Amino acid sequence: MGSFGMLSRRALGTEVPVMTQIRELAAELTNPMSLAQGVVYWQPPQKALDKVKELVWDPAISSYGPDEGLPELRVALQKKLREENKLTKSAVMVTAGANQAFVNLVLALCDHGDSVVMFQPYYFNAYTAFQMTGVTNIIVGPRHPHTLYPDADWLERTLSDSKPTPKVVSLVNPGNPSGTNLPEPLLKRISDICKDAGCWLIIDNTYEYFMYDGSKHCCVEGDQVVNIFSFSKTYGMMGWRLGYIAYSENLDGFAAELLKIQDNIPICASIISQRLALHALEEGGGWVRERVKGLVKNREIVKEALEPLGKENVKGGEGAIYLWAKLPEEHRDDFKVVRWLAHRHGVVVVPGCACGSPGHVRVSFGGLKEEETREAAERLRKGLEELVHRGMVE
Secondary structure (H helix, E strand, C coil), rough: CCHHHHHHHHHHHCCCHHHHHHHHHHHCCCCCCCCCCCCCCCCCHHHHHHHHCCCCCHHHHHHHCCCCCCCCHHHHHHHCCCCHCCCCCCEEEEECCCCHHHHHHHHHHHCCCEEEEEEECHHEEEEEHHCCCCCCCEEEEECCCCCCCCCHHHHHHHHHHHHCCCEEEEHHHHCCCCCCCCHHHCCCCCCCHHHCCCCCCEEEECCCECCCCCCCCCCCCCCCEEEEEECCCCCCCCHHHHEEEEEEECCHHHHHHHHHHHHCCCCCCHHHHHHHHHHHHHHHHEEEEEEEHHHHHHHHHHHHHHHCCCCEEECCCCECCCCEEEECCHHHHHHHHHHHHHHHCCCCEEEEEHHHCCCCEEEEECCHHHHHHHHHHHHHHHHHHHHHHHCCCC
16 A cells, blocks of 8 residues: 555645646657647747856855745736736736636635635636645536537625635636636626626736637736736746746735745746746736737638537637537546557647546647647647547547
8 A cells, every 4th residue: 555545635635736647748759749738839028048058157046035926926916917917906926827826815714624616718827726735625617509608697606605705716718628718897897797796816917918709818906805816827938837826915824825835846947947937027918919910820720620520519719729529428537538649640739627527628729830730730620620520549
């Protein structure tokens, strides 16, 4: 039995990270192409990289910094929040990525046994963050079958009828895995529902710049709202691990509790990553949007590859870097389909079961340049045509 009996129930009860399973699957292949992980193909701005190269010998880079983030970066982020996100009364904490920001918030806001609300399909890492911190009463609500918008009427009833009231409602906007952008009136209504119920609303805005077809991203602000942002996708800083939390400056004691958690996990986000972020902000959101424009073609290429499933079964794509597709009814074991696509056709996608929605797949169009996307999409199209007409032949 070894040490198995000595491991925590929290860890044992947490699902194996789906991206770990996907990486293991890809390692079994000779020449895999990935439409799985949520990454972008670009690197940080060249000017920003050149500036941090000059800093590596600075002793401050190798030292600890303030737990909440470098003062100059926090000032720059608050300026960005005011001007771009219309968040005028928000304080900031810098974290080692948006995922760490979310874990900080779960630890600060939730106790063992609390209930929380997510909407299906949900972001798998948010779900497992609740699991590993002992929040096992996860209420999963529905989305509109055509728009994939969260069902606000259901939320209002659930928060009213559940005793005690759920502690947190969690959203990603634009959506992961859905690629759905929430219109401002709906987001405000959800915020008001949470306020009336005395419930926290956590919104992950990782894909704030990833908008298409004239859609606009919006944020809401309030004492019950906490917003999360990330540099990973926007400025191509996945490996630099940098994100931040924006919370109401009116909350007494909130920052002090966050600092306890921050000091016991990373102490502070990497100093050189914070410096790179500061210089990336000098390039501004326009730098990001120019690169996002190039993803429109990728999206169309991947959407065409999904057509064998039926256009009515492909959703999302107005935001973020994802399309969400329903598999044929006879192939609801989506992980089996994912493994088959990988081994027979050399293309990797994410199974919907990881997002609480078996029988679906999440397909990312952000990680490859156009020509590579075409090759990966062609593999996917051939695989899906075979799946629909012949099944999972060997």
